[in-house]
Amino acid sequence: METYKMFIGGKWVESSENQVLKVLNPSTGLPVASVQSASRDDVRKAINAARNSFASGIWSRATPGDRSNVLLKVAELIEKNQDKFIKVETENSGKSIKQISGYDIPYTIDNIRFLAGACRTLEGKAMNEYVADGTSAIRREPIGAIGIITPWNYPLMMVVWRAFPALAMGNSVVVKPASYTPLTTLMLADIMKEAGVPDGVFNVITGPGSSVGEEMAKSEKLDMIAFTGSTEVGKRLSVLAASNLKKVSLELGGKAPFIVFKDANIDAAVESAIVGGLVNNGQDCANSTRYYIQEEVFDKFVSLLKNRIQKLRIGDPMDPATDMGPLISETQRERVEGYIEKGIQEGGKLLSGGERPEIPGHEKGYYINPALIYTENEDSAIVKEEIFGPVFTILKFKDYNDAISRSNDVTYGLGSSVWTSDITTAMRATRDLRFGTVWVNEHVVVPSEMPWAGYKESGHGASLSPYSLEEFTYIKHVYFDLTGKVRKDWYDQIFKG
Ligand code: NAD
Numbered sequence: 001m002e003t004y005k006m007f008i009g010g011k012w013v014e015s016s017e018n019q020v021l022k023v024l025n026p027s028t029g030l031p032v033a034s035v036q037s038a039s040r041d042d043v044r045k046a047i048n049a050a051r052n053s054f055a056s057g058i059w060s061r062a063t064p065g066d067r068s069n070v071l072l073k074v075a076e077l078i079e080k081n082q083d084k085f086i087k088v089e090t091e092n093s094g095k096s097i098k099q100i101s102g103y104d105i106p107y108t109i110d111n112i113r114f115l116a117g118a119c120r121t122l123e124g125k126a127m128n129e130y131v132a133d134g135t136s137a138i139r140r141e142p143i144g145a146i147g148i149i150t151p152w153n154y155p156l157m158m159v160v161w162r163a164f165p166a167l168a169m170g171n172s173v174v175v176k177p178a179s180y181t182p183l184t185t186l187m188l189a190d191i192m193k194e195a196g197v198p199d200g201v202f203n204v205i206t207g208p209g210s211s212v213g214e215e216m217a218k219s220e221k222l223d224m225i226a227f228t229g230s231t232e233v234g235k236r237l238s239v240l241a242a243s244n245l246k247k248v249s250l251e252l253g254g255k256a257p258f259i260v261f262k263d264a265n266i267d268a269a270v271e272s273a274i275v276g277g278l279v280n281n282g283q284d285c286a287n288s289t290r291y292y293i294q295e296e297v298f299d300k301f302v303s304l305l306k307n308r309i310q311k312l313r314i315g316d317p318m319d320p321a322t323d324m325g326p327l328i329s330e331t332q333r334e335r336v337e338g339y340i341e342k343g344i345q346e347g348g349k350l351l352s353g354g355e356r357p358e359i360p361g362h363e364k365g366y367y368i369n370p371a372l373i374y375t376e377n378e379d380s381a382i383v384k385e386e387i388f389g390p391v392f393t394i395l396k397f398k399d400y401n402d403a404i405s406r407s408n409d410v411t412y413g414l415g416s417s418v419w420t421s422d423i424t425t426a427m428r429a430t431r432d433l434r435f436g437t438v439w440v441n442e443h444v445v446v447p448s449e450m451p452w453a454g455y456k457e458s459g460h461g462a463s464l465s466p467y468s469l470e471e472f473t474y475i476k477h478v479y480f481d482l483t484g485k486v487r488k489d490w491y492d493q494i495f496k497g
Pocket of ligand 1: 149150151152153154158176177178179207208209210212213214217228229230231233234236237251252253254284285386388414452454458459463
């Protein structure tokens with residue numbers, strides 16, 4: 001079993017307090033590796049390494065073209081080593097090798113290539129004289145040393161979504177991956193070095209969020225924190241980050257509605273509901289979780305969905321035939337089971353699933369069968385709260401206003417989708433749904449070129465797209481006097497004589 005070190009200032013180091021943490025395979029419950037648990041001193045060292053590299057200008061003053069070339073090299077090296085990335089990510093996250101090899105890794109490589117190219121295209125608006133004989137221009141500049149804290153659900157991808165726009169714009173970063181899934185982030189550090197990212201620009205430290213993450217959030221030496229994770233922790237981080245009013249960028253939880261009108265293609269909606277609901281074993285912030293189905297097509301949709309779920313293959317994530325693996329941990333499985341129980345107590349009817357399947361050879365894995373619950377209780381916890389597991393909450397609606405107002409009535413606002421063959425209904429819904437993304441006749445698609453951003457308690461800030469690059473910059477106004485006069489005319493408006 002491999003013991004990974006931390007990557008600080010271009011060197012691999014052990015925890016200064018000799019603390020290590022076990023990393024488990026969720027499909028067996030057995031350890032696959034161990035990682036360091038950073039001490040307070042280690043956190044400080046990593047932050048100092050980022051600050052020093054930023055101040056040196058070696059990366060922050062490099063041209064976008066030079067930074068782009070290095071990041072493109074990173075993409076190339078991940079691609080070259082993708083078999084190892086796929087194996088480690090599958091063992092560590094419990095997601096199916098089908099999803100990781102077909103989607104997670106190739107898509108992450110595409111994200112890097114997009115960001116590497118896009119950082120060369122950012123430019124200021126046209127310089128102009130908004131004051132007579134005075135020229136104004138805009139500069140976009142890197143912020144400095146940035147802490148990046150990532151969740152366990154897309155380990156490598158979430159680091160790329162947050163650290164790569166920051167790096168592309170010339171910042172230096174300290175990354176803390178989730179304790180459940182730190183391995184591919186640590187593997188990435190080797191690749192960054194090989195690609196030519198200067199020492200100190202990309203640092204990785206590992207350890208619990210409650211100590212290492214909090215230390216980063218409250219550090220007065222970090223200029224910004226970019227966090228992807230739960231809304232609860234995002235709120236806590238915002239408070240801690242007030243220590244030096246560092247910039248905070250938050251990508252938080254979701255509770256996506258999936259609205260099916262009676263004129264929709266029901267077969268297509270059901271196929272998409274499987275992907276929307278179960279991608280990443282139901283642990284995706286964009287997962288469709290609340291299925292609002294118009295009453296005329298309700299029975300058809302539910303019966304097709306039930307049949308479709310029964311055909312899924314739940315099993316060993318390393319088996320290419322497997323559609324769904326286990327949840328990330330026993331705690332997560334108990335949380336999901338708790339929600340199913342609560343949904344029933346609060347008036348819901350369990351239509352199928354929700355039990356622990358028996359997977360030979362994987363008896364200690366954190367498996368659960370997808371659950372289908374019908375409820376009329378709009379205030380039930382399964383309707384309002386993020387479950388983060390394979391639970392389909394099915395609800396019935398009467399008309400457009402009923403569907404949209406109930407869909408919007410949650411604290412989250414990340415992804416949403418609407419299913420209809422009527423263009424007016426589709427266009428109205430894209431306007432009326434208060435979510436950062438509205439899909440029409442689709443769910444979950446996020447091209448690298450488009451922003452992934454939240455409304456309300458799903459956070460603020462954007463991943464992907466040129467907006468994510470701007471997120472990691474300060475904006476500066478530069479003004480040039482063109483008069484050359486000792487005393488300009490407008491001074492008379494304030495002080496005469
Ligand atoms: P989490 O909030 O528990 O943990 C996220 C990260 O924060 C981890 O690295 C963790 O160690 C760290 N952390 C935990 N407590 C901390 C604290 N007190 N101070 C500082 N850091 C702390 O989230 P999770 O369980 O890893 O991930 C699931 C959540 O992430 C879900 O809510 C999901 O919706 C959300 N998510 C959102 C997006 C998005 O793009 N909006 C993407 C992926 C996941």
